[in-house]
Amino acid sequence: ARVGVAVEAVRPMPEADMVWPLSPAERASLASMEGAARFDGFFRYWTLKEAFIKAVGTGVSLPLEDFDISPPSPGEPRLLRLEGAADEPTRWRFAEHRPTRGYRAAVAALTDGRGLVVKWHGSCLARPI
Numbered sequence: 001a002r003v004g005v006a007v008e009a010v011r012p013m014p015e016a017d018m019v020w021p022l023s024p025a026e027r028a029s030l031a032s033m034e035g036a037a038r039f040d041g042f043f044r045y046w047t048l049k050e051a052f053i054k055a056v057g058t059g060v061s062l063p064l065e066d067f068d069i070s071p072p073s074p075g076e077p078r079l080l081r082l083e084g085a086a087d088e089p090t091r092w093r094f095a096e097h098r099p100t101r102g103y104r105a106a107v108a109a110l111t112d113g114r115g116l117v118v119k120w121h122g123s124c125l126a127r128p129i
Contacts, residue, residue, distance in 0.1 A: 001110060002056065002109065002110035004050070004107070005051055005054065005105070006050035006051040007047070007099065007103060007104070008046060008047050009103055010043045010104055011102075012039055018030065018042045021045075021064045022042075022045055022049075023066070025081075026045050026068060026071075029045075030042060041072060044077075044096065044106075047096065047104045047105060048069045048094055049064060049069055052092070052094075054108070055092075055108040066082065066083035066084075067082045067083065076093065076095070076116075077106075078094065091111065092111065093109050093115065094116070095107045095118040105120075
């Protein structure tokens, strides 16, 4: 199966670093957030996007503006759009987690529409590495 995983420390960043990896729709969503929620929202998008490009296997050679991850809301994150591949969003599933305070983790998996079950075990990051 194609699976990608990403873990990031949530931290303040310059605005320019928070904008370049997002699609226009994701930028608009991030613009509605303020303060610490803005950094958390950015790292939510970034870990989900990074897990996806790892699973796809192309890394950042897949333009990050060419796909949209769903905005923060209750429920499972989703791939909303992948440029040039209208059916692709239905084939992917995502999971996200906070392994410890100040971190975000994400998993992306090509499931061909089947569900995704991720079992997170304990706190894998006790302190920043």
